[in-house]
Amino acid sequence: MSLRKVKNHLKKDIILEKLIASTDMLKLPKSGNVFNELVKAIVYQQISYKAADSIYSRFIELFDSEKYMPAELSKQKFEDLRSAGLSNQKANYVKNIALFFEEHQLINCDWERLSDEEIIDLLTRIKGVGTWTVHMILIFQLCRPDVFPDKDLAIQIVMKKLYRINSEKRQLLVDMNKIAHNWSPYRSFASLYLWSWRRDNN
Template sequence: MPLDHLSRDLILKQIIDSTPFPKIAFDYEDDPAKNRVYLALLESIVSQQISVKAADSIFNRFLGLFPDGYPHPEQLVAKSLEELRSAGLSGQKSVYMQSVAEFALKNPMTNAYLSELTDEEVVQYLLPIKGVGRWTVEMLLMFVLDRPDVFPIDDLVIRQKMVKAYGLTETGRALYKRLHEIAELWRPHRTLASRYLWRWKPEGS
């Protein structure tokens, strides 16, 4: 059982025991006419560096630019930057959104296709898209593709929670090395461990 395995780490066990189980809830329906990976990448770009409330509002306005509420790649690349900016997108994010659409027109992005790739292969496959970084793909692996062993070390909250829980004093590369060493004990369930860390509320916080 995943929880039994993770509980071998006594510090993580304390976190698990004091934190509600993080249920998995996908935001994207299994509609064959809608590509969940494609939509997730678009939404992740919208949400970069702004609040969840603002991102939701902009993304809904963005979807409203399309007749059936779905940004088909060929329709998205045909939009002018002015049209995309009218939904509240910055000029840079508008370019990034069209970059996702251009990639989708030339390359398969379905769950079925990506399921044949390893986690790292998915990262390398999607990184050429402008505006898509490793963290973005790791979130997609965890929350859309449901991969069980992803450790998003570039996530600031994950690092902060681990530093606090394990009393770490290292910085820079030494810190990253130590975090990886700790997370090695969680394999092959690092996704679940990370979800617990996100939900964990340390005392006094």
Template structure:
């Protein structure tokens, strides 16, 4: 039995099925969309920390290391100040690479000093959020796009350079080679304004 999905996704599924028959078949095959709906007052600092920790490692490894990081604080909150105050050796002991420690310290410093105010992000357009957050060392466009999709619940995000998206499009659209990001954007044009949902189905389609 398919897991239930949030009613917020019903209009997007109807629109995607109508606009793209290939994607429509994939939606029917995968079933319910279990993307998280927008959460009230999300902790964007912790979401960014988790995104940095999870770069270029498996989801299982990322979960383990992030939990070790939280354990460093013995029940206290993970905040820009507490992260800044944590010795590098302790962060490295949680399994965080030296480079990622530098990224996390940069994030903490920018937030502590008021150079980055995440409370303003929810009211901003997607591209403005990307422009703002990519000023943090180690935070690239893809990382912010994941934050937009999974923390802020933005429905029209297209990580055109994502390898999984490109592999799925090659497979389901019967292409001879991996599409370049520009080709992904062209194929995805009919999916607007629900490209996040379409991308989720492409990822899931590779798993089943």
């Protein structure tokens, strides 16, 4: 994928053109470690980054390696997960992920063979895993170039401000997607620029 081509395409949007001019070229990271990162995403949800770091560090200490397997998580006692700092709900959710990966033999899944939509459909079958979480996996673990996380709060805040969108709730998503349609097939990169602007102007 040509990053120059990505940049030239996104610069057709006058707002993104300004962001691109003031930001170094952003690249999509890729680890492909879907299972561990999916669990980590659950741990980090809805709490401060500092608190999540502390909890995740204690959580990892339950295993021999940061790249633990689904079977290892499945065997963990619920009480130990709670002692690491996970809420009842999150402890159940990470257990759900482990069991799902075991039952469907996903640890060695060839994710490249699946479309974005197929991955979203598959992983959101897990109780506790929503579309936003899978969008993060698609962007930051599988390096998918055309994902638009319209339910991400930071993306919503930035687009409302920069694109002067006054709508809310469902209409907000409609308006955002109408704008983002022109960014395709590089909506993931556009999202990186919006997150970068939010971080620098928070």
